[in-house]
Amino acid sequence: MASRITISVRDDNFVEIYLNEEGRDLLVRELQRLNANNEHLHLTPQGYRMADIELRSRPYRTDDKVLEWGKILFRLDTWDKEHYPHTLE
Secondary structure (H helix, E strand, O other), X not given: OXXXXXXXXXXXOOEEEEEOHHHHHHHHHHHHHOOOOOOEEEEEEOOOOOOOXXXXXXXXXXXXXXXXXXXXXXXXXXXXXXXXHHHXX
């Protein structure tokens, strides 16, 4: 079966990630590929041609806001120490 990943934000701003087995495997595989030379991946709507991970747009609950676009950024402590030291406190 194809991977299914849906990221929803509830009315109370709580984020939920719904995924099937293939979606979990894809997400874990893409996260494990992140490193100093490959430091981000794109989350895009289903069918978008430049997708690293495609997100589904159909909410699980009618009042959820579904996220269709995003980026996951890999941050080394040395980078953040130099550029964003406040994040290490």
